[in-house]
Amino acid sequence: MRSDAQANRDLVIRAARRVFSAQGAGAPIDEVARQAGVGAATIYRHFADKRALIEYVCLDALKTTARMAREVAEAEADPAVALESYLDRVLDWGAGSTLSAVLGELSLTEELAAAHREHDEAVGALLTAAQRAGAVRPELSTGDVSHLLACLARIPGEAARLRPRYLRLVVDGMRPAPDGARLPGPAPSHEDMEQLLFKAP
Known part of the structure; x- marks a missing residue:
């Protein structure tokens, strides 16, 4: 995995941890993307859903x-x-x-x-x-x-x-x-x- 792709993945994981901890598993993926500073498409490149x-x-x-x-x-x-x-x-x-x-x-x-x-x-x-x-x-x-x-x-x-x-x-x-x-x-x-x-x- 390229270093920039790995960096984005790490940002997504940290943001997901924060968002799900605060809002529960029902939190929208768009909020994870917003807090990670990436687009939703970036998340779906790393995780199927x-x-x-x-x-x-x-x-x-x-x-x-x-x-x-x-x-x-x-x-x-x-x-x-x-x-x-x-x-x-x-x-x-x-x-x-x-x-x-x-x-x-x-x-x-x-x-x-x-x-x-x-x-x-x-x-x-x-x-x-x-x-x-x-x-x-x-x-x-x-x-x-x-x-x-x-x-x-x-x-x-x-x-x-x-x-x-x-x-x-x-x-x-x-x-x-x-x-x-x-x-x-x-x-x-x-x-x-x-x-x-x-x-x-």
Whole structure:
């Protein structure tokens, strides 16, 4: 791919992430084009239709967050610090709001299923390390982490500046209870999250 074509593709992907996060999957392709500073025809040269663009954005979010999890695991010796760093990086990047915006819009393909497994394995390794260190509740799952990130990511407008405050509350709430009390109900499993994210076949 020529460098100018790749640059336009990158602009489209970043704009799509912003637009779908703010307006949902029903946002018009023309708005993505406007925010990317390209024509709609440029988008269709890279993606067959809006569904293909949404699928790519979802894949990109899952793969990027998996990579972030692996990077912080390598960079941080303290598992608790690594997990908090991961949460902070994902919120800055915007993956939680992107995935929340496209819930139930896509059918589960082999590629999406593989990206979702890769995500859960990478985040699960971070979470398990923090649990073994006694820094995080043992009953938490990767699904819990994903739900908490989605809640934080959806803080609207000007209130988004308060995310660091609420992230601190979330991190404190993830620590084991002093009396050993566990959270009520079962933790969401990989399969539960898959059913939430994707349409039934």
